[in-house]
Amino acid sequence: MSNYMVNLKINNIPVSVPEGSTIVQAANKLNFRIPTLCFHPDLSVAGNCRVCVVEITGARALAAACAMPVAEGMEVFTNSAKVRTARKHVIELLLSEHNADCTKCFKNGHCELQELAAEYRVGDHVFLDLVKASDKILDISSPSIQKDNSKCIRCQRCVRTCEELQAVGALAVACKGDHQRITTFMDKSLHNVVCTNCGQCINRCPTGALVERNYMEEVWDHINNPFKHVVVQTAPAVRIGLGEDLGLEPGHRVTGKLVSALKHIGFDSVLDTDFTADLTIMEEGTELLTRLKKAIVDKDETVTLPMTTSCSPGWIKFIEHTFPELLPNVSTCKSPQQMFGALAKTYYAQKKGLDPKNIVSVSIMPCTAKKFEANRPEMRASGYQDVDYVLTTRELAMMIKQAGIEFTKLDDMHYDSIMGEGTGAAVIFGATGGVMEAALRTAYEIVTGREVPFNNLNITPVRGMEGVREATITITGTRPEWSFLEGVEMKVAVAHGLVNAKELMTAVRDQKASYHFIEVMACPGGCLGGGGQPIPTSADIREKRAQAIYAEDEGLPIRKSHENPEVVQIYKDFLGEPLGHRSHALLHTHYKPRKRY
Amino acid sequence: MSKTETLVRALVDKHGKSRNSLMPVLQGVVKEERYLSEEAMLEVARELDISAADVFGTASFYTFLDTVPRGSYVIRVCKTIACHMAGKDVVIDALSDMLKIKVGETTVDGKFTLLTANCLGWCHKGPVMLVNDEVFPQITAQKAVEIVEEYARKK
């Protein structure tokens, strides 16, 4: 944005803003909030809902404040009679094509349309009801996402999200006029198209048109069933996001309260996905080193490098559709959620003397794609569905409210054991670059016997919010068995948001870039910005969550995965060694090419 | 390679592999195949590196880029005001009777589709209809039937 300042008046109050600012931005500076619906800070400006219209002296028509740049001497009125009439009309019109059954709606209380309707005291009875019966048929084909056209206000935020942030393009606007609608290729169900289930569209949908498939009732039923042993695991990013849905500011860490709330709700055992995140590092780190050894020492041509991470199921489905030829590059490690699931009904069951068929395995995730992942046919290594129910951070917040728990007043509690221990390396899985950092902390030490040469273990080059980040680490002073890596410059790359992943992997495919190891997270910011996290989201909010994650890491006594005592123990008691026979059966998986077109 | 694939590739070669070519490519497919099949749209999406949904969404915006099967001859009778006043209803009824289909339908032999259209730009000579790209102004019910009979005699 330019340094040149523009002077204008809003509601007769003078204000100066940089050239190129919009009227919305100028008004914000004066603490006037102009209502918006199609606008989202992460997306390009559409200017289609028209709820933000304002009056500009001298102009015949009103202007969309989200799109209109300021000009010198401009006089803007945000609440004139003309503006208020138009704004109310726009809201009434939206409601007239909207199935406003708020009391039954998943978004009740979290809906931007509902909020506006309440603010302006308008209902859906002014104009004729235009809701089409056919629009009331829900698309629940996907285990992750529910699409309800009767609640769609055509703001196109989802379409822009899927295209601009995710480069997937599963959603598009079709037809025109009264037939215009948001849909998929040939109106197919979401499950049958290229959708990755990432849920980023949900995070930006202002209404209940796109929400997660929710499984709260099912989980409550199991909790209330005395014959079931319900274990729950919580992903790293949940502990830094959950508070936002329960009255706290973004960036609040609530790990202890989270555990406490889950116990209050009645889960039989409250465990941590961090445990299997650490385990992932052991397996994936070993896999990487093995691939490197085969490539460098054995000159094995069949080995594929770079190796990419595999813990983001949105990323997995994306690569299956978009770059099926690169599937051999993907680590065979399951995601921490699925490793946990497989172990819960084997290792955990054994240790606790439980019949796995009576275990109900629930996970709390910042992610909607994990709901799909849990349902993949490959994910039944224990002989049962490894993870039975996946709830989003948002669903958990709702359950906490349903349970009448005063969250902010809870005392902190500790995770149960076994499989409840996690390190700082596991926590940072929740931020983009975190898996890379955790892997480097461990791999470097395995190879050299020394800690990574970064101040306080913080590998800052792989941190941050740049879409694609690269780093090079020169390996020196190797242990004898790793001497083939002496002097090797380890080249790594990190991408988050599938649009960036696509760019990076296109370069890899076209051999325009060479790396050893790549981390990809489907969601902007990594899991902390996942499709199951509290709404709203913005760069600012994601930044605060990232800070919380790194603070959590620094506050933990153990910050390297290979030092997690429970991890050491499980290899001793159960798994043998990384990539060993049992690991293979329980912790690794394979992928299937899917069609993009 | 299927016929459709060959067609799409030829069109992409002709117009260029960029988004700006999308309209001419889709128009080319419709000219040959009368509508955009799923296969055709997928092929266009692949060739131009656009998402399939986007191709469908864009095509469906345009009245002439049909995404449902159409007959060899697509009849579009103007239904807008001047032609309305000049008697488009009797023309449509006559064609509908003759072809035994309603507006929006295609004859079983796949030869004719009967559609209506918005103003075709011949308001001083309504009613008017298009058969594919050919225009027929100042028609009557009888003339319309004769014109269509003429097409029916073509192979």
Add this chain to the structure above:
Amino acid sequence: MEHKTIKKVDIIFAKDTCNPRELLSKTLQRNPDDIILDIIDSGLKGRGGAGFPTGLKWKFTRNEVSEDKYVICNADEGEPGTFKDREILDQVPEKVFVGMAVCGYVIGAREGYIYLRGEYNFLLRSLNAKLETFNALMKELKFDFHISIRSGSGAYICGEESALFESMEGKRGEPRNKPPYPTRAGYNHKPTAINNVETLVYTTMITRLGPTEFKALGTQDSRGSKVFSVSGDTPIAGIYELELGMPLADFVDSFGDGDTKAVQVGGASGHCVPRKQFRDTIIGFEGIPTGGSMMIFNSSRSMYNVLHDYLEFFTEESCGQCTPCRVGCQQLLKGIEAVKRGERKPDYLEELKKLADTMKVAAKCGLGQSVANPFNSIVNNFREEIIY
């Protein structure tokens, strides 16, 4: 108000008044700024409906610094009741080409496009043949400018300039936010001069004849003549070039069938003028501007049907992106149906008029903004016909 009596003019369709070789050779000798001054001096305003001064449009585009600039001829003519651009392209296409080439020379563009509505595809063969000759001529004259045709595919909104650019870029024809305007960011987001077919022919003729002859016609605010598409209840439907600034009454005297009850000026998106206002209505930018459509209704016509047709048209042809237009059109259409059927009281029409007023100021583009023109003018003047 200044007004003229009805006068037929013969500038546009006059044969043998345009020798492309001669005109272009002459043009290429001139300073572009002088040409712009002539066009500004002539007072020519765009004939596509919005009436923006053409000379200024060229000047703004010329002033932009850009490697790529474009000239676009808007031949998407889709306004119900308008058919003059088809006739111009059929009769005197060279005059259109010359106008584009002059514009290209003036603004510094190397590419020109004619966006021809898909409904006029039957013109393609002959237009392309003539273009080939014309493009060869420009090559011969060592003028680096090339014109080609892009077809539409049946979407009225693509006549709106920014929707037209989107369409040419292979997207849905959804109008863009403005600013930026086309002179800065048009096709491919490069500076673009987009002009109506008829406008371009006038620029050709002004280049040939100088501004004086053109300026002598019309009124202060509406210089020159204009091609009118006359249809409806008239014994002499067709295309007429008339001097601007005539009172509607004179027009009706010449073209009506003796029983005229209303004239829709400017197509579906224009105004409906009832008999009692014929005298006081001037056809021109100071009165009722028009893209040239004059549709005449006699007393046998139901104005409910007329309005219903228009609203159906807008409901279908709205691009659908913005709330006031997408939903507003449907509400107006279903609203008058509900009133007609007695499901809503007649005073619901007042609610609908307020809604139309909101559409006028809050819709994103000219389509939604102009629905209030026919709606309010018909409802105000023919309220009984709408209700009963």
